[in-house]
Amino acid sequence: MRLRHFTISFAIVIFASCSVFRHTGKRGLLIESNKKALPAKFVTAIPFVQFTGGVIIVRAKINDDPDTLNFILDTGSGGISLDSTTCVQLGLKSHPSNEFIRGIGGIRPLFFAGDNTLVLPGLRIDSLNFHISNYDFISSVYGVKIDGIIGYSFLKRYIVSVNYDSMKLYVYTPGHFKYGRGGELLHPFIHNIPVINEPIWNRKAVHTRYYFDMGAGLCLMLSDKFAKDSCLFCKPNQRRHKFVKSEAQGLTGKIEMTQTVIQGLKVGKYYFHHVPTYLFDDVSNVTAYPFLGGLIGNDLLRRFNVTLNYPEDQIYIEPNAHFFDPFDYSYTGMAMYFIDGHVMITDVTKDSPAYKAGVKPGDAVLGINTNFSNNIQEYREQLKATGSRVHLIISRDGVVQDIRLPIKSIL
Missing domain, CATH: 2.40.70.10 (Acid Proteases)
Structure with a gap:
């Protein structure tokens, strides 16, 4: 094969x-390639x-x-x-x-x-x-x-x-290329x-x-x-x-x-x-x-x-x-994807913070706290606040719910 x-x-x-x-090392000589x-x-x-x-x-x-x-x-x-x-x-x-x-x-x-x-x-x-x-x-x-x-x-x-x-x-x-000083080749x-x-x-x-x-x-x-x-x-x-x-x-x-x-x-x-x-x-x-x-x-x-x-x-x-x-080090235990114009929860790990909070696969994320941008990258940034609880606003079977989701740490 x-x-x-x-x-x-x-x-x-x-x-x-x-x-x-x-880091170690001080600013030193110019580092170059192939003189x-x-x-x-x-x-x-x-x-x-x-x-x-x-x-x-x-x-x-x-x-x-x-x-x-x-x-x-x-x-x-x-x-x-x-x-x-x-x-x-x-x-x-x-x-x-x-x-x-x-x-x-x-x-x-x-x-x-x-x-x-x-x-x-x-x-x-x-x-x-x-x-x-x-x-x-x-x-x-x-x-x-x-x-x-x-x-x-x-x-x-x-x-x-x-x-x-x-x-x-x-x-x-x-x-021949001059890289700079103080870095590492x-x-x-x-x-x-x-x-x-x-x-x-x-x-x-x-x-x-x-x-x-x-x-x-x-x-x-x-x-x-x-x-x-x-x-x-x-x-x-x-x-x-x-x-x-x-x-x-x-x-x-x-x-x-x-x-x-x-x-x-x-x-x-x-x-x-x-x-x-x-x-x-x-x-x-x-x-x-x-x-x-x-x-x-x-x-x-x-x-x-x-x-x-x-x-x-x-x-x-x-x-x-x-x-x-x-x-x-944040951890919630839920997987989010942007599918057909919606931020969707596709998987929830058993016994994870999301699982214990009541999040389920198939939930559509409408917003987190006051952010209703439908921007999955912005949502992921908000889920990095370890030790906090966020308002996860979801839609399930046409019903809007506010889930208090704790963000745990793997450290």
Whole structure:
């Protein structure tokens, strides 16, 4: 079975993001790449917006079509892809292949729409082969239409600096590049998707490899096998951990997960403490365990301005204005999606805060407290206030109800 192109990023339904951390190192010498090459040349600056979990959305067009589309920028994507409905609307022809997409929820055959052009502000990228997939579930997570994912097929051609302070992508041609001072230059292994080797600790330190996944709306995800074999949660006399059930919607299906917190994670010279973590059963072997232990997602990585230099197998990270943003440990136990114009509760975990408060699958969320925007991302932000009780206004069988929902913490 051939498994060349694959994407491992996914959208977490019940988000648990990040906390405080410290860093080492002082502002030092200028960090540069490939001094013998010609200087990298600036190409364009591309504005972006951020969705829940730090996920980056850029606007682009396909070929000469006038419609502007929403794309996720994703280092966890081994190519470039387009939503199947968008493909039909644009009149593109797709063809089956002998390749497959491997995702968190399983494996599916790939269809391609070949030799197309991606049009970004100030940049046209020709000769792209889009793989075609159904992204309805991603659209339902964020409440807006997601038309595609931009990954390796774009990133391998340029140096791309992601600046969360200016909310822009700065694109350069490959060559000699001056990164800056005081940050950290990582040297990942890049074969479609960057992989970094970093220590994690939970009473004891364990080294493993992770996907560097800027398309994943979480901080850290570990495979159950890695957690078990490394005994991260089983050392005698360690403090008691909370483990709560959750779910995630991957590119190829929905899976159950467990949320918890690990004591620490190091990325380069930067230390993160009490990191919200998802544990999952890697049934489709996305992590190719024991090659990888899991992935580091963008709710952690968004705290750095990141320069992706795939041509030199380098990633430069430097703390930005979000460096000291607290982690989010909130937990309600309910899954929300935007479906047919409504924010819907699709699943409630047994014995969770939402379950005990009387929330049921099929409830339509009309508002939270005084917010009746019907904006699922704004609602998720309001559900991060751990230790509080919110007014969850729902409609059930045509009857409006006000449910007092407690927001618990996984810490």
